[in-house]
Amino acid sequence: xxxxxxxxxxxxxxxxxxxxxxxxxxxxxxxxxxxxxxxxxxxxxxxxxxxxxxxxxxxxxxxxxxxxxxxxxxxxxxxxxxxxxxxxxxxxxxxxxxxxxxxxxxxxxxxxxxxxxxxxxxxxxxxxxxxxxxxxxxxxxxxxxxxxxxxxxxxxxxxxxxxxxxxxxxxxxxxxxxxxxxxxxxxxxxxxxxxxxxxxxxxxxxxxxxxxxxxxxxxxxxxxxxxxxxxxxxxxxxxxxxxxxxxxxxxxxxxxxxxxxxxxxxxxxxxxxxxxxxxxxxxxxxxxxxxxxxxxxxxxxxxxxxxxxxxxxxxxxxxxxxxxxxxxxxxxxxxxxxxxxxxxx
Numbered sequence: 015x016x017x018x019x020x021x022x023x024x025x026x027x028x029x030x031x032x033x034x035x036x037x038x039x040x041x042x043x044x045x046x047x048x049x050x051x052x053x054x055x056x057x058x059x060x061x062x063x064x065x066x067x068x069x070x071x072x073x074x075x076x077x078x079x080x081x082x083x084x085x086x087x088x089x090x091x092x093x094x095x096x097x098x099x100x101x102x103x104x105x106x107x108x109x110x111x112x113x114x115x116x117x118x119x120x121x122x123x124x125x126x127x128x129x130x131x132x133x134x135x136x137x138x139x140x141x142x143x144x145x146x147x148x149x150x151x152x153x154x155x156x157x158x159x160x161x162x163x164x165x166x167x168x169x170x171x172x173x174x175x176x177x178x179x180x181x182x183x184x185x186x187x188x189x190x191x192x193x194x195x196x197x198x199x200x201x202x203x204x205x206x207x208x209x210x211x212x213x214x215x216x217x218x219x220x221x222x223x224x225x226x227x228x229x230x231x232x233x234x235x236x237x238x239x240x241x242x243x244x245x246x247x248x249x250x251x252x253x254x255x256x257x258x259x260x261x262x263x264x265x266x267x268x269x270x271x272x273x274x275x276x277x278x279x280x281x282x283x284x285x286x287x288x289x290x291x292x293x294x295x296x297x298x299x300x301x302x303x304x305x306x307x308x309x310x311x312x313x314x315x316x317x318x319x320x321x322x323x324x325x326x327x328x329x330x331x332x333x334x335x336x337x338x339x340x341x342x343x344x345x346x347x348x349x350x351x352x353x354x355x356x357x358x359x
Contacts, residue, residue: 023073030145031065034138052116059114060134063105067097067135068142098135103128191242199241206238214265225294226258232271232290239275246286247279253292260294260355263332267292269321270303270349277319278305278347299353307347322349333357 035057042053071094079087106127109115121127189207192200213231236249271290279286282305289304318326322340329336335354341347 020073024069026146026149027065027069027072027142030068030142031061033145034064034141035061037141046118049118053118056109056115056118059109060102060106063102064135064138067094067101068138070094070097071139072142072146098139099128099132102131102135106131197241203238203241206234206241209234210238221263222261223264224259225255225262228262228264228267229253229255229258229292231265232267235268235271236288236290239279243279243286248285248287249290250288251290255292255294256296257294260297262299262355263328266325266328266332267301267351269325270301270351273319273321273349274303274305274347278307282306282308294355297355299351299355301351301353302348304346304348307342307345309342309347329353332359334359 038057038061039054042057043050046053075090075094078090081087106115110117119130121130186207189200189203192203210231213227213234233251236251240247240249271288274288274290279288286306288306289302291300291302293300318340326338329338329351333353333355335357337350337352339350341350
């Protein structure tokens with residue numbers, strides 16, 4: 015039989031063995047304080063064998079048990095029975111012969127001594143099994159947690175990979191309208207788009223940016239959108255932020271602004287407007303975007319386009335405490351986002 019030795023697993027059993035030894039030393043100290051030195055040496059001698067035999071049982075014998083190979087399984091169990099009874103008894107006798115183990119107890123017969131040692135072996139199986147199970151359970155939970163985090167990160171990156179091209183597509187569409195109409199504002203719109211692209215390439219790749227940068231990209235996007243409209247469009251963008259250096263996931267707020275122009279202002283024939291207010295106080299973010307709309311409110315609720323759907327899912331992955339509410343009236347659409355920035359997962 016070839017036993018593959020895993021140093022990490024052996025280290026685990028050595029730590030369990032140390033706990034097993036400490037338990038018995040405490041028992042001996044309470045029961046035999048006068049002869050504690052001799053009892054302690056006995057326990058150390060026994061613990062060496064106990065670690066070996068339990069490592070063999072849990073790391074080799076137990077995984078090899080199979081109903082399909084019942085004969086081999088029976089032989090393995092009989093071998094372990096031998097180690098936990100005859101083997102442990104022989105180890106004790108060896109310790110006595112070399113002067114390491116002190117015989118404090120006298121057995122009336124060989125069977126009596128064998129039974130005592132087998133009982134100690136069974137207790138060690140329970141002790142090692144429980145601690146090993148707790149350790150494996152914790153490792154399994156940590157692995158599951160790591161997989162969950164990796165899955166969330168992958169999904170978040172996927173959502174960003176959808177949102178960014180969607181955002182750029184709508185922006186390019188605006189420039190196309192200006193170019194088609196041969197507007198003198200087309201070159202300026204391309205310049206503003208290049209600034210937005212530079213931001214997305216070099217600033218938005220990390221997990222966080224400063225709120226100050228998010229404000230700048232929103233302002234650049236608003237300015238780009240305003241090139242399409244005449245003076246009839248009214249845009250009001252104001253903010254009240256305690257610390258502009260506070261961290262925020264990049265481009266998190268843009269979908270609400272983009273939605274206001276694409277599905278609100280662009281479909282409004284009379285008195286188009288966009289009102290945007292952002293406040294961050296004591297790590298509580300409030301972002302309100304209200305835009306003109308001629309869409310009739312429906313009983314089934316507001317239809318969420320890809321930008322809003324992706325934003326809602328990103329919020330689920332990023333924060334524990336948030337609220338995104340959408341309200342459609344006869345002449346306006348209001349999106350309200352509240353986030354506890356301290357609840358980032």
